[in-house]
Amino acid sequence: xxxxxxxxxxxxxxxxxxxxxxxxxxxxxxxxxxxxxxxxxxxxxxxxxxxxxxxxxxxxxxxxxxxxxxxxxxxxxxxxxxxxxxxxxxxxxxxxxxxxxxxxxxxxxxxxxxxxxxxx
Numbered sequence: 001x002x003x004x005x006x007x008x009x010x011x012x013x014x015x016x017x018x019x020x021x022x023x024x025x026x027x028x029x030x031x032x033x034x035x036x037x038x039x040x041x042x043x044x045x046x047x048x049x050x051x052x053x054x055x056x057x058x059x060x061x062x063x064x065x066x067x068x069x070x071x072x073x074x075x076x077x078x079x080x081x082x083x084x085x086x087x088x089x090x091x092x093x094x095x096x097x098x099x100x101x102x103x104x105x106x107x108x109x110x111x112x113x114x115x116x117x118x119x120x
């Protein structure tokens with residue numbers, strides 16, 4: 001798998017879990033188990049995307065990663081009041097737009113780490 005193919009795969013997985021999370025938070029009766037899982041999975045995919053980037057480009061997205069880690073912590077621990085979930089959802093929607101602008105595979109294809117050399 002080329003670095004670009006790998007990045008695209010994880011980017012699509014991130015988008016899937018992020019959409020699941022935002023949809024669950026927007027529902028009339030959000031299920032904590034579902035949104036905690038979706039939050040963990042989307043964070044994991046975002047961390048993988050971060051690791052696939054060269055250090056200079058990776059440094060530019062570290063603030064987004066730190067914000068996502070804080071939002072994940074908030075969702076994992078609660079409290080789950082509708083107002084809290086609404087503010088988390090709005091922050092995630094804003095961040096999703098930013099990630100689409102800055103981390104889309106077309107935007108980072110020149111900043112991906114080269115494939116690791118095979119051991120002899």
